Amino acid sequence: MACLICGEAKTIEAHLIPKAFVAEVKTERGVQHLILHKGEARPRVSHTGVYDRGILCGPCDSILGGHEDYALELLRELRKPSGPSGGIIGVDPIDGDRMVRFAAGIAWKYAVTTQPGRIDIGPYVDVLADVALRDAPIPPSVDVAMLRIVELDGDVYFYRTPMPDRKEGANVVRFTVGSFIFFLKIDQRRNGSTLPAECWLRGRTKGAFVTGDAELTEEGRMHRQLSSSAPSRRFFTEMRARKARRP
Known part of the structure; x- marks a missing residue:
């Protein structure tokens, strides 16, 4: 299959969630990550996350x-300051457009993709391709x-793949990496007031x-539930047993 952007015949294994964000998830050395998809009875295991061979050169x-x-390094810096839950933390400087292009690329x-987790965003497929991959001006609709997300020790324990959502009536794509939930608006409606304008x-x-x-947060509660489920417990019990048997 040719590259969906430029038509180049030779494509690569393009990670859907960037490999560096997958590697950030806290785990013991040599222990694989557990990937759970809604509706699937058995989890998958991976060192690097899911990739697609047929979308990009x-x-x-x-x-x-x-x-x-850019996003990876910025989020690492932003995790360092501590503050009360519900607080607003300023970021200066930030390349806001770069963060929009980052989120647009993930969505x-x-x-x-043809891999599990594919989402339907209608005509915004082309809009996001222009924003993320063709350096087009970012329209007000994006x-x-x-x-x-603040855990007890401030570390990164999970990521969540994109899903369509709504925020104050506006369509968004919601995903989680680096202990941050991203809300990518894809709608002509205003941004809303749930989150401050800045x-x-x-x-x-x-x-x-x-x-x-x-x-x-929905993500935090879901992580707790999935990590305590029977398939997850069996997986991590087996991994710990393997580690104990190593010389």
Whole structure:
């Protein structure tokens, strides 16, 4: 299958969630990650996350890689400050448009993939491709905001693949990496007031994000439930047993 952006015949194994974000998830050395998809009875195991061989060539994937590298380093820095749950933490400087292009790239990959987790975002498939991969001007209908999930020790325990959602009547794509929930708006409607205006990052060089306890978020509660499920317990019990048998 040819690259969906430039038509190049030779495509690569393009990671849907960037490999570096997968590797951030806290785990013991040598222990694989557990991937659970809604509706699947058995979890999958992986060291690097899910990839698709049929969507991007190397040069086009590297365009997304530039946005992903920027986001990775920024989120690592933003995890360092501590503050009360529900607080607003300023970010200065920030390349807000780069963060929009990063989030657009993640959502686009899940909108075109044939792997589990594919999402339907209608006509915004082409809009996000233009934003993330063709350096097009970002329209007002596309914007992104972040919410920091605060665990007890501030580490990263999970990621969540994109899913369509609604926020104050506006369509968004919601996903989690680096202990941040991203809300990528794909709608002509206004951003809404649930999150402060400065948290919406399109066009900003100074921005902000909100913090919240993991247990107060859908993602945090889901992580707790899935990690305590029977398939998860069996997997981690087996992995610990394997580690104990090593010389």
